[in-house]
Amino acid sequence: MLTSKLKSILAQVLFAVNVFVLFLVLAESRVLIPDWLHVFGRMHPLLLHFPIVIILLAVLLVGIPEFLPKKEDSREYGTDLLLLGALTAGFTVIAGLLLSHETGYAKEALFWHKWTGLGIFWGSSLLYYFIDSQKQLVIKVGASFLALIVIVSGHLGASITHGENFITAPIENNEVVMVSLEEAEVFPHLIYPIIENKCLSCHKASKQKGELRMDTPENLLKGGESGPAVEPFDLENSLMAHRINLPEEDEEHMPPEGKPQLTEEERLILEAWISSGAIIDEKVMALPDTSSIYKLAVEKFSTAPKVYEFAAVSDEKIEALNNFYRKIQPLGIESPALSISYFGRANFDPNSLKELSEVKVQTISINLNNMPVKDEDLASLSAFPNLEKLYLNFTDIKGEGLQALMGLENLSLLSLAGNNLTDEAIEPISKLKNVKKLFLWNTGLSKESLEKLIAALPQTTIEIGTEEKSTLLMLNPPVIRFDKAFFKDKLEVKLTHPIGTTSIYYTLDGSEPDSSNFMLYEKPLEIKENITIKARAFAEGWIGSTVSEAEFIRATISPTSFQMLHLPEDRYKGDGKESLFDKKKAIPDVWNLNWLGFLNNPLEVEMEFKEPTDISSMAISLWQNIGSRFFPPKEVEIWTRPDASQNWKLSKTFRPQALEKNSPSFLRQVEIPYSENGIQHLKIVASPVDKLPSWHNSSGQKAYLMVDEIVLN
Structure with missing residues (x-):
């Protein structure tokens, strides 16, 4: 039981907390939260358990005084617990209000959780202050309402943290749709169930942690504040692959520590999916059976393995036929059946198919996707009597050579997606009566030809993809490959795309x-000057890709030595002073280590050159983002001196043009009109904007100066 003196002190503290909470609520949109307070805000999930337990117990004692043998004891203990519960609820509310300033939470879900949480705090405070002056009926009603709002707020908080209907999910009818291997689609049946179970609690419409939504493939590929979550065909640069492989105790590991983790099978499936191009609109059976994603899918939608009567080929013979552009491998550990895949369009030789005569009986699958196969080359495939699957996607065939496949009685799957077939292809295809699965996505065949083919092959499932849906698929954007965005003399830049037949416009x-x-x-x-490259991929039968963009900046002069006189803010300290001349271009991501952020101090850099140096141009490479308070400098001063023994002399003062309300957010260079010969000691002082304009949401506050490089020529 609390002493009267302690209760008096705690009651005064509770009043002070009420005043502070009221201030936070009224000034929420105008208050600037210091970085250290965000640490306290993130303690909200830890703190909230205390007031819930204490308040519910207090409600039980004051609402049902008969709970203890002596009603007086029940009321007194309940009142003490109510004081402690209201006080802990106050600190929990403060942490929650601070946490709500961070991004990634849906406004509607956050709104109701916030106000029910405030209702708990204010309700428990009012009940404590007036409990002695109220009749038992009023206390019972107030206690019952308080218990109800605790339950509602807890449910809303759990929905934000763990997903909608987190509490009621076990009793809801969540029927799992089971499909066969033949019916299974890559994204809906293989990938999305993993995302739904392990990712959606934090990355959905109502809660977008890191501004990332994963509830649709479009949102997943779009990514969040740190960039795309998935880079098709590029496992190394895909954030999803990176974060699911971090140690569980790492704060960037996904799913976060304490939440259900990915199984080894789920992790392998996600990695294989990304490596295979982050496929969305395809069935599993349309995938090459040599791909890792296909093998994992077969295990997932397990079917009895087919038994073959022919003998196996020795490992030595298979190894002798493998090389850097061709891979031969068994379909299973005990299976004699083989699959063959070709890699590298530039290295393909049609005659290499004839080299496979020693394994022609055992070969049941051949993958020639993206190879420059022509119609006349298809004759070589007639030598494989047991061939069951043939992948000819994005090759150079027109279709007349497909008549060479008529003798393949075991051919059950033929994939011709992405080929520019002529209507003459219909006749040989229509004679492939044993084919059960035929893929003709984006082949350019006329509607009349497709109808004729469907009529000729009534027992065949013909997938025509985009034509069937009357929509077109969008190509992935091209990849711009280079060493460093800042260069001295010249730089080589390559543009690539995983689909070899795609044209890249730039x-x-x-x-x-x-x-x-x-x-x-x-x-x-070959890049020799400041240039911004923008590139898109185009192909017949596809929607042109989104734009890939890269800026290249010529920086020919670097100081022999330099020092930064003021440290950047802890939140944006990058790689220290080395970030200023490391020739690395930062990306628009606050966690990128190339950013130096200045708020309370200017960027002040002293440089020394080994020999007197002529400077013809100068620029500061920075990030402009009005919403994040990232502004160009208010003023830039250039100072020089002949040697270290003399005082600095002001050579130039420059004020960049002030931003307007609708100024775009982008990475840019602030050009400083300065040129001088024979410079050996140089100092740049760039001062952040100390007072944001009246039109800004945070008017009157300071702006950040976000710098990644100083450019001298």
């Missing part, structure tokens, strides 16, 4: 490439 003037404004990429580009 521009060098910052405009977006389209059918009337482009250069066709044919060979690596």
Whole structure:
């Protein structure tokens, strides 16, 4: 039982907490939260358990005084617990209000949880202050309402943290749809169930942690504040793959520590999916059976393995036929059946198919996707009597050579997606009566030809993909490959795309490439000046990709030594002073280690050159983002001195043009009009904006100066 003196002190503290909470609520949109307070805000999930237990116990004692043998004891203990519960609820509410300033939470879900939480705090405070002056009926009603709002707020909080209907999910009818291997689709049946169970609690419409939604494939590929979660065909640069492989105790590990973790099988499936191009609109059976995602899917939708009567080929013979552009492997540990895959379009030789005569009986699958196979090359495939699956996606065939496949009685799957087939292809295809699965996505065949083919092959499942849905698929954007974005003399840049038949259009003037404004990429580009490359991928039967963009900046001069006189803010300290001249271009991500953020101090850098140096141009490379309070400098001063023994002399003062309300957010260079010869000691002082304009949501506060490089030429 609390002493009267302690109760008096705690009651005064409770009043002070009420005043502070009221201030936070009224000034929420205008208050600037210091970084250290965000640490306290993130303790909200830890603190909230205390007031819930204490308040519910207090409600029981004051609402039902008969709970203890002596009603007086029940009321007194309950009142003490109510004081402690209200006080702990106050600190929990403060932490929650601070946490709500961080991104990733849906406004509607956060709104109701916030106000029910405030209701608990204010309700428990009012009940404590007036409990002695109220009749038992009023106390019972107040206690019952308080218990109800605790339950409602807890449910809303659990829904934000763990997913909608987290508490009631076990009793809801969540019927799992089971499909066969033949019916299974890659994303809906293989990938999405993993995401739904392990990711959606934090990355959905109502809660977008890191501004990332994963409830649709479009949102998943779009990514969040740190960039795309998935880079098709690029496991190394996919954030999802990176974070699921971090140690569980790492704060960036996903799913977070304490939540259900991915199984080894789930992790392998996600990695294989990304490596295979983050496939969305395809069935599992349309995948090459040599791909890792196909093998994992077969295990997932397990079917009895087929038994073959022919003898196995020795491992030595298989190894002798393998090389850097061709892979031969058994379908299973005990299976004599073989699959063959080709890699590297430039290395393909049609005659290499004839080298496989020693394994022609055992070969049941051949993958020639993206190879420059022509119609006349298909004759070599007639030598494989047991061939069951043939993948000819994105090759150079027109279709007349498909008559060579008529003798393949075991051929059950034929995939011709992405080929520009002529209507003459219909006749040989229509004679492939044993084919059970035929894929003709984006083949350019006319509607009449497809109808004729469907009529000729009534027992065949014909997948025509985009034509069937009357929509087109969008290509992945091209990849811009280079060493460093800042260069001294020249730089080689390559544009690549995983689909070899795709045309890449690009521009060098910052405009977006389209059918009337482009250069066709044919060979690596040699960059010798400041340029912004924008590139898009196009192919017949596809929607053109989104734009890939990269800026390249020529920086020919670097100081022999330099020092930064003021440290950046802890939140954006990058790689220290080394970030200023490391020739690494930062990306628009606050966690990128190339950013130096200045708020309370200017960027002040003293440089020394080994020999007197002529400087013709100068720029500061920075991030402009009005919403995040990232502004160009208010003023830049250039100071020089002949040697270290003399005082600095002001050579130039420059004020960049002030931003307007609708100024775009982007990475940019602030050009400083300065040139001088024979410089040996140079100092740059760039001062952040100390008072945001009246039109800004945080008007009157300071702005950050976000810098990644100083450019001298």
